[in-house]
Amino acid sequence: MAEEALRAPLSQDLRSLSLFLSEHGYRHHISELQGEQVLWVESPEIAERVRHHYRQFLSGELPQFSPQATSLKGASRNVLVSPVTLVLVVLSIAGAGLTAFSLEGSSLLSYYSIEPVQQGYLLSAMPGEYWRLFTPVFLHYGLLHLTFNALWVWELGRRIEFQHGSLSLLVITLALGIGSNLAQVWYTPGQLFGGMSGVIYGYLGYIVVWQWLLPTPAFALPKGIVIFMLAWLVICMAGFTELLGLGAIANAAHLGGLAMGLLAAGLTLFWRRVALGR
Structure with a gap:
């Protein structure tokens, strides 16, 4: 994964965005760099789509992170991936x-x-x-x-x-x-x-x-x-x-x-x- 998709403040909770991306098949990882969170993906095309979803995340259009609501879905997804x-x-x-x-x-x-x-x-x-x-x-x-x-x-x-x-x-x-x-x-x-x-x-x-x-x-x-x-x-x-x-x-x-x-x-x-x- 060598393409930087976005940067976000360290204080921002990106779990909802990360969960959404995982559920929709976007392989990614988030690292800390120069005092910011950096989300990495595999290609410029995926990075552009991820930036679109990030804007949705900022506007509240994505579902919020909930461990209880996602546990069963996560278990089945883990087997598949x-x-x-x-x-x-x-x-x-x-x-x-x-x-x-x-x-x-x-x-x-x-x-x-x-x-x-x-x-x-x-x-x-x-x-x-x-x-x-x-x-x-x-x-x-x-x-x-x-x-x-x-x-x-x-x-x-x-x-x-x-x-x-x-x-x-x-x-x-x-x-x-x-x-x-x-x-x-x-x-x-x-x-x-x-x-x-x-x-x-x-x-x-x-x-x-x-x-x-x-x-x-x-x-x-x-x-x-x-x-x-x-x-x-x-x-x-x-x-x-x-x-x-x-x-x-x-x-x-x-x-x-x-x-x-x-x-x-x-x-x-x-x-x-x-x-x-x-």
Whole structure:
């Protein structure tokens, strides 16, 4: 999004306008620049239409922001505008089913091939099967693991998809998944692991950096969520989850995903600045 559509005072509440634009398919984001709110869109043609709607907004012709009135409509719209996020959640549910009921399916998605032997399982690296670099993200071990990850994928992934598009989310997810998986393999070679947690921490890092450097409503996470996620990362690294009987945690995947998310945000912001010629 490289076209400036309008500027407004910081004191002006643009939520009604932003909601109207979202409902009518206008991809946009709002940032603070030089003491003003700046609304960005994709092209000069869209910018002109948005300026028309802004005049309607100023004259009171647009409906006013109401969370209660728009919650049901917003829920259905989120499904329609977040197809990649939805697919990731569905694939995670399928992966959890494979983990619970199909050793062959788990073996196909795991980083290592799993072969049952007399006294347990034999894990083997499979050169040339490159999908294994990513697909462990869909494996989930238990209902709690699946529920926790699916909720965070939906909460964070759809924000990125709404703001930057489905293709961007897909590319970012692939990079985060591969990066976090390789970090875990490097740290604990020869051990099974799985789950979307590394990707989720990557989403978190990506969103936090963007919101810090280029604020936009879609990335406005409550501070409590960020604090909770980082606190949970520390708790897991300290080993308290094992003491509580929740099992081992893929801490390297969490850290690797977070680092990849920070890097991805930095690179995309740099590319945006280059594209804008700033």
